[in-house]
Amino acid sequence: MDEAAKIEEFENRIASGEKIEPKDWMPEKYRKQLVRMMSQHAHSEVVGMLPEGNWITRAPSLRRKMALLAKVQDEAGHGLYIYCGAETLGLASRQELVGELLAGTAKYSNIFNYPTLSWADIGVIGWLVDGAAIVNQTALAKCSYGPYSRAMIRICKEENFHKKQGFEICVTLSRGTEKQKAMLQDAVDRWWPKTLMMFGPHDSDSPHSGALLKWGVKQFSNDELRQRWIDMTVPQALQMGLTLPDPDLKYNEQTEHWEIGPINWEEFYQVINGNGPCNRERLAARNKAFDDGAWVREAALAYAEKQRSKQKEAA
Numbered sequence: 001m002d003e004a005a006k007i008e009e010f011e012n013r014i015a016s017g018e019k020i021e022p023k024d025w026m027p028e029k030y031r032k033q034l035v036r037m038m039s040q041h042a043h044s045e046v047v048g049m050l051p052e053g054n055w056i057t058r059a060p061s062l063r064r065k066m067a068l069l070a071k072v073q074d075e076a077g078h079g080l081y082i083y084c085g086a087e088t089l090g091l092a093s094r095q096e097l098v099g100e101l102l103a104g105t106a107k108y109s110n111i112f113n114y115p116t117l118s119w120a121d122i123g124v125i126g127w128l129v130d131g132a133a134i135v136n137q138t139a140l141a142k143c144s145y146g147p148y149s150r151a152m153i154r155i156c157k158e159e160n161f162h163k164k165q166g167f168e169i170c171v172t173l174s175r176g177t178e179k180q181k182a183m184l185q186d187a188v189d190r191w192w193p194k195t196l197m198m199f200g201p202h203d204s205d206s207p208h209s210g211a212l213l214k215w216g217v218k219q220f221s222n223d224e225l226r227q228r229w230i231d232m233t234v235p236q237a238l239q240m241g242l243t244l245p246d247p248d249l250k251y252n253e254q255t256e257h258w259e260i261g262p263i264n265w266e267e268f269y270q271v272i273n274g275n276g277p278c279n280r281e282r283l284a285a286r287n288k289a290f291d292d293g294a295w296v297r298e299a300a301l302a303y304a305e306k307q308r309s310k311q312k313e314a315a
């Protein structure tokens with residue numbers, strides 16, 4: 001079959017809802033888009049441990065500490081599933097991708113480049129950030145690439161717990177003392193505008209959306225998912241007695257959607273290109289963890305080698 005016929009067959013398979021599996025033929029552009037997106041996603045999960053990890057020792061009770069510890073550990077697991085999924089796309093090893101993260105040449109979600117200043121930030125990250133991640137990832141669970149879609153199904157289940165633990169912290173603070181309410185409002189004021197950016201640039205400025213939508217990697221556009229999250233989240237904020245930091249926020253009775261004011265894209269591009277408030281700190285922490293973990297990787301390789309020799313001897 002020539003290339004055009006292969007592409008036609010590939011696109012027909014996607015149109016009929018079939019999953020593309022690692023050994024199936026795929027256009028090189030599809031493979032590259034997936035490596036790009038999955039590696040950015042895996043890096044986000046791994047770097048995403050840092051802002052919340054910072055609060056494990058300061059969680060206000062043993063129950064909160066256990067829940068936060070489990071959540072942060074889940075994020076590490078999510079990173080590993082997605083790196084595994086990316087490895088099915090013909091990479092020699094995930095080290096190629098991790099190397100780019102450590103060198104500062106890879107992207108990861110804008111949202112993890114901001115500091116967590118109070119305990120309320122932990123609640124708000126669970127509620128807003130994990131809530132946004134669920135909206136995005138529930139759609140990705142139906143994506144055309146089998147390993148990515150299957151990873152998303154499990155990840156979404158875990159993210160639901162994360163969102164609930166965050167929401168519960170927020171509800172508790174919203175019913176607390178005046179100081180606690182103010183702490184919650186302050187965290188919402190800081191995280192709301194950044195979470196809106198997580199869905200990526202507006203559709204008109206999103207260079208990758210066309211190909212990703214055509215090939216069923218994305219099921220919905222950046223703006224569609226952002227709107228879905230806004231419509232879900234604004235009523236929750238109002239129910240907790242919170243205000244959202246957007247003077248233009250209003251409900252449109254005709255469209256039945258909440259409308260927002262302009263997003264600060266200048267800030268977004270600064271952050272995703274390495275110039276956010278915590279980018280340097282995040283990369284330094286990942287590099288330190290990688291260096292400190294060298295002995296673990298060596299020990300694991302030595303153990304695997306020993307097992308292989310034992311099996312060879314026994315055979």
Ligand code: FAQ
Nearest residue numbers: 041044045048108109110133198199200206207208209272
């Ligand atoms: N941050 O053409 P588009 C989580 C970049 S996981 C940084 O629209 P695309 C769980 C984009 O890469 C959060 N960069 O791109 C958790 C591209 O740059 P490039 C991560 C961004 O791919 C919770 C350029 O802008 N989730 O939160 C962002 O079609 C709590 C042009 O953009 C995923 O990665 C951004 N927000 O759409 C963990 C989900 N947005 O590559 C711990 C999978 C865009 O040309 C604690 N990814 N860019 O240099 C996706 O769904 C998509 O890749 C989008 C972007 C929607 C993120």
